[in-house]
Amino acid sequence: MSDKDWNAVLTRIRNELSDLAHYVDNARKGIESLETTVKLSTEKFPEASRNLSSITGDLETAANSIITILEGMIGDADKAQRLISELASYNAAIPGDRRARFDALIKELDALNSGGKAATMDMFTFVSFHDLSGQKLKKVMDSLATVETKIAELAQGFGFDEGAAQAKTGVHEHSKVSQDAIDMLLKQKLGQ
Amino acid sequence: MLDNNMKILVVDDFSTMRRIIKNILREIGYHNVEEAEDGAKALEKLKLTPFDFVVTDWNMPNMPGIELLKEIRKDPELKAIPVLMVTAESQKENVVQAVEAGVNNYIVKPFTATALKERIDLIIEKVRAHE
Incomplete structure (x- = not known):
């Protein structure tokens, strides 16, 4: 490869890295803007992750009250x-x-009470979303921190190709499956 | 003793999730429920007191649910305890890993009381069939 070609490759990689860095930075700021307890002065993802713990802690306190x-x-x-x-x-x-009227009233009261209790049980399920939100936010932060580390490594060591490729796929794809698919899988594996 | 009086250990690092699961278990007829906040604490409790059933999360500090499951299956005194994994981890590889480690069933959060009951009933039915 000639020097001219090599310089063109370097410029392209530098631009790619810059775009990635901006993307990560914007993502971080976007996450920070979700909650005032995350300071805008935060420089690093690990710090943001720690702040995130306080957010999930607040969520937990609120959920406990509910x-x-x-x-x-x-x-x-x-x-x-x-x-x-x-x-x-x-x-x-x-x-x-x-x-007859007395029995009808009792039945009606019973139905109302049962309906109210069932709705309350449903609310328990909905409250559990806070836990999932916290865990998912943490995963996003961890993934972004990985991307940040990779970019820093690239910038320092200029180990371009492999590193840049990994940085671009910092958030690893997993084959997420539904509860039905899990049940099917369990049926195959456990015979249930 | 796998019936409505069975002693269940609910393991989750989020106190709210433990309370939610406990309330749902109570609603479906299981009143004898204790809690542990991570795998390590759960293992301590399991070694101290007999439990009939474990409901555990996957992601926890100190000892994650999958490690707890492996420890339970390794221990001759505990290995027969049915374990239901209740987790936000819905990747196929997680399910496969849990099955290979000896999980009895697996349910993804959030879940309904009916879904939880169905899985517990399935486990009990299967354990009884093997007795």
């Missing part, structure tokens, strides 16, 4: 269930002409 309320609601629903059952036991004491 769960406490939900547990209270479930406790109330259980108590209401016992009261409804007790009320229903008075059925025999109700005059015959009003008994």
